[in-house]
Amino acid sequence: MAFIDHKARLLGAAAAIGAGLLLASPAAIAQDAPKGKIVIGNWDGYMPPDLLERFKAATGIEAELTVHATNEEVMGKVVAGGGKGYDVLFVSAPFAQALNALKLSAPIDHAKIPNLANLYPEGSQLKYDPGNTFSVPYAWGTTGLCYRTDLVEGSPDSWAALMTPPDALKGKITMLATDRWLLGAGFKSLGFSVNETDPAKIDQARDALIAAKKNLLSYDDTTFYSKLVSGEASLVHAWDGWCNYGIAENKDIKYVIPKEGTDLWTDTMVVTSASENKDAAHAFIDFVLSEDVGKWVTENIMYKTPNKKAMEALDPALLEQFPNMKMTPAELLAQEQMVDVGQAQKAYSRTVTEIMNAK
Amino acid sequence: MTSPRLSRTILMAPGLGWLALFLLVPCLLVFFNAFYERGIYGGVDYDAFTTENFARLIDPLYVEVFLGSARIALITTVLAVLIGYPAAYAITLASPGAQTRLLILAMLPFWTNYLIRTYAWMVLLNRTGLINAGLIDAGVITEPLPLLYNEFAVILGLVYSYVPFVILAAYASLARLDRSLIEASADLGASGARTFLKVVLPLTLPGVAAGSVFVFVLSIGNFITPDLLGGGHVQMLGNLIYDQFLTARDWPFGAALSMLLIAVMMVLLFTQAVVVHRASARSGGRA
Structure with missing residues (x-):
């Protein structure tokens, strides 16, 4: 069984980003890219450190990360401030439901996230939000x-x-x-x-x-x-x-x-209703759900993601090393x-x- | 031409304005929020007035947390004074140059972040930490001692952090002490112990009181040390308040708890002010 060193993998990931940056020539950046900067609220260390740089290289959209330690912490801030200052929030499903109940989340516009098609069908039919009306699953x-x-x-x-x-x-x-x-x-x-x-x-x-x-x-x-x-x-x-x-x-x-x-449990991505740049926020979610970024994210955070394309592209050695990554949607839904x-x-x-x- | 009264008012205005805006107003906000119900998902429900948050303070569960915090803060204060006062006394006996160096040494830990200093204790005290590993290697013990995640660790961490406050406060009093009073006491036949108890201690009591109140107030409201060194086994008032705001999202109850803590601090600071006032009045009368 191949024992992959975590640091070595991170280095590999860093090299991949470097290559990604070189490949993303200015011509590749969409001309109609939404303008303005977006703010992403996520748990510390719950996405690849260079994800936002790679997102900017691919879309031209500037994004900034603010981190939180727990769902409760970010909920406190968002409820107090009406969600202002955040465009995309990473929170667990019950908290996404709470944001929806408080009208602090924006409806998800499926037309702007074509990569939703990469999800397992089960990932779009979870009880907290069937059909992904106000949230998109990130990891489960x-x-x-x-x-x-x-x-x-x-x-x-x-x-x-x-x-x-x-x-x-x-x-x-x-x-x-x-x-x-x-x-x-x-x-x-x-x-x-x-x-x-x-x-x-x-x-x-x-x-x-x-x-x-x-x-x-x-x-x-x-x-x-x-x-x-x-x-x-x-x-x-x-x-x-x-x-x-x-x-x-x-x-x-x-x-x-x-x-x-x-x-x-499901950790989700939610667009805030207070976001002044909802197109860019949707573009970010679409970026995360793409096959290659999704695979890279999964390898980096070592959590299962509901991204079927990404999961299928994973290195089998990784699944051998971390057996719980092999759990299928059916096995997850048994819980x-x-x-x-x-x-x-x-x-x-x-x-x-x-x-x-x-x- | 401005009268002294007017210039005094002008000079005080920025300070008073600062305090009003950033101390008084926030305290009033905390106070008012304590009278409402929490919302389901956090926040405050301003449609629902209630005094339940204050009634909840006397629930035996929270009374016990309060008494436990007060006990830990008191033990910390006594230990810090027992360590800090003699140290301050020793510093006053050194040459003036050495005094400065020793005081800098006492303050040196403050140059490092509080969290890092607390984490350092975790490295020292944990089951596989330096102390346990060292004692096991030396053959003194076979099973690691439970040094971390208990009240001992919390008190140790608090005493370690706050001893410098006692040293500085006691030093300030001791350094001002008129040496001729000690000589006079000795000339009149008092023993060293009697001189200390009857002359030195009463005259430096304001310093001890200031240092003690500092340590007590900082300890009873502390939440980082009990959280890291107590591992959830030692819950103090500070943790309870922190949890209400950041975890339970019950801001009104957190506000009620904060008012309790503020009230305790005000009583202590007032008492300290009275002690200092009386002591200075007394020494003034003798001089």
């Missing part, structure tokens, strides 16, 4: 257990490994702390839906998660894979793509979906789709506050 995947096969005995395959760990794992596990995924682990371990809205069941999940807290090394949404690589943690609650960052550095790391099932829970969101965030502050 599952949430599960990411662990060191050399440090964990047996093969954990249940949420119980996090919720009621064996003694050997106590103090060596981390859990995600963002509300949807923390509660999701609690819900699934109890056999509930990841979109549960019944207050009694939310309370039950809260109590289970408070009981699980004492066995955690820490809550961690951003550096859990480094803790796995350093050996500080043996098993972490992780998004599959982020587990791949660990696998890239240590091939003893493995990802597994718990047998009770998990969520299918429960995460959607907005509306009013229950208030109870969710209050419950997470209670869990975080419980002794």
Whole structure:
């Protein structure tokens, strides 16, 4: 099995961009390119570092990146400012639904994104937005257990490994702390839906998660894979793509979906209603969905993308190295789709506050 | 010709304007927002007036967070004074040139970013970190000690960060201390310990009070250190407020919590001002 060094791949990607820049002669730039600069809001490190340069070389449109650490953080800013200052936002599906409900997202004009045709049919029919009316899927995947096969005995395959760990794992596990995924682990371990809205069941999940807290090394949404690589943690609650960052550095790391099932989350691209340059924003989304850029993005972020053309063009060695990249749309759809829970969101965030502050 | 009164007003105007615009107005905004309900997706629902956010402050869960934060801040303050005051005293005994160098050394950590200094503690304290690895290699321990992600780590991080404030505040008081008073106390037969307790300490109390209040106020509102060194196991008032604004998106409750913190700080700063005023009045009377 070819073990591809992450850095070597990044260098390869950099070389590819260089070539891309040379090829993009001024004549190739469309004469009717939309003018003005657009601002993209994305998670830090969730797209190739040179994507925007390559976008400018290909379309002549200037784009600027601002980063956020969590959905909640960017939602706070966007809700406070009415979406001004952003043209394209990368947020998870429930938050795209919230933006739509708040009328902060613009309708997606399919005529301006011909590369939507590159998506898997399943990618356009997800429950949170069938037909991509206000969002376009960017990446999708599952949430599960990411662990060191050399440090964990047996093969954990249940949420119980996090919720009621064996003694050997106590103090060596981390859990995600963002509300949807923390509660999701609690819900699934109890056999509930990841979109549960019944207050009694939310309370039950809260109590289970408070009981699980004492066995955690820490809550961690951003550096859990480094803790796995350093050996500080043996098993972490992780998004599959982020587990791949660990696998890239240590091939003893493995990802597994718990047998009770998990969520299918989708990270989406949304055009803001406040955008003054919606044509350029659509052009950016179209650029990301093109086959070669989509392939490059997928290789770079190591998350599965709903871009069929891009996924099919991937190097088979990459799929061997990161087995969870091989998951098919059918396998993904076997998991429960995460959607907005509306009013229950208030109870969710209050419950997470209670869990975080419980002794 | 301007009267002294008019020139004083003109001189103070920029400072007062600054404070009004960037301190008073924001505080009032925070205060008003605390009286509304949150929106489903964050923001504030200005159609729904409520006092529930203040009622929620006395929920035992949050009272415990507040008391826990106050306890951690108090322990931090006591430790910082126990370390910082003797250090400041020692500095005043050095030659004037050496005093400057020693004070610069005390302030040196501030030249590095707070986050980096906190991350450095994570490198030192984690299970496979320098301290645990060193102790295991030396055969002192076989299992790594739980040094990180607990209250010990948080207090250590806070004390480390804030000791310089105590050193500077105590030094300012100690350096102004009239040496002849110590000599007089010795001439009148007081022992070293008695001189310290009856003369040096009371006269430098304003410095200790200033340093203590600084450390306490900075500690109780801190959220970076408990977040990084506590790993979610140690939740302080600062974290609770931070989470309400950035994670839970419950701005009104965050605003109510902020008002509580501001009230605590105002009481402490007022108390400190009274202590300083009394102490200076007393020393003024003796001089």
